[in-house]
Amino acid sequence: MDLLALADFNLVARYGGFGKAARAAGRPKATLSRRVAELEARLNLRLFERGARDLKLTEEGRALFERAGRLLSELEETAAAIASGGERPRGRLRISAPLLFCQTAMGKLAADFARRFPDVRLEVTTEDRAVDMIEEGFDLVIRVNPDADETLVGRAFLRDRLVVVAPPGLTPPVGGAAVPAVVRTPADAAAWRVKSSSGPASIAIEPVLSLSSLIMIRDAVRSGVGAARLPISLVSHDIADGTLNHWGDADTPDIALWTLYPTRRLLSARVSAFLDHLRRAFPNGTPDELAAYIGK
Structure with missing residues (x-):
């Protein structure tokens, strides 16, 4: 594809007309019109709808303008960076x-x-x-x-990785009893699988809160309302200072x-x-x- 013709098309599309683009670039209007027409013929696509007073991009023209603009900008940046002896992000x-x-x-x-x-x-x-x-x-x-x-x-x-944590006042369940849990919306399964030294274990849960944000879930667990599955990065400090107890790593993919x-x-x-x-x-x-x- 002719990059110069693509650049002229991009110029006309950006200014919304051949006249405005010609005045902004200091180039003949007829040249821009001819080059855009040649590009349309080469692509076998109509890029502009030409009205009596205005010029509008077609759907295909809008798609080309969005993609071509970014590519031409990156090419200009790369050329400028090479010319200046180094790439300075801008x-x-x-x-x-x-x-x-x-x-x-x-x-x-x-x-x-x-x-x-x-x-x-x-x-x-x-x-x-x-x-x-x-x-x-x-x-x-x-x-x-x-x-x-x-x-x-x-x-x-x-x-x-996910871990199961709970406030100090909540003890791990025994005998298959369900524990109050704060779950993420939509609700988790009826039980959490937890890794242990003796193999995977299951913790039955009874959702008491359903929240869409993991930050909200962590704050709710800190307040003592129930247990939760949370990323270790989000609660490692709480586990270290005793704010939350670590009941085990969740048996889920990393x-x-x-x-x-x-x-x-x-x-x-x-x-x-x-x-x-x-x-x-x-x-x-x-x-x-x-x-x-x-x-x-």
């Missing part, structure tokens, strides 16, 4: 991250990143759902145990936090800088490192 960096990680660690991470890279405008959105990175314009996403996706690449940068980005995009200096920032914050990616970071 521009907008949009990240989607899960709620708990945002509540416990992202504020500090974002502030440290902003101090180190003042030319980057970092925007973090809290999302537990699987966002569409391309359609929604994210440069990087952080996800918990993500499903395999051939369009994305990434790595696990943190690991955690939790892995991944950084993901599209395979079909250049890895910009902004994304590379943030990935390095995470590696510095969590060099080994252990639950203890996350707990220490949260507790600072």
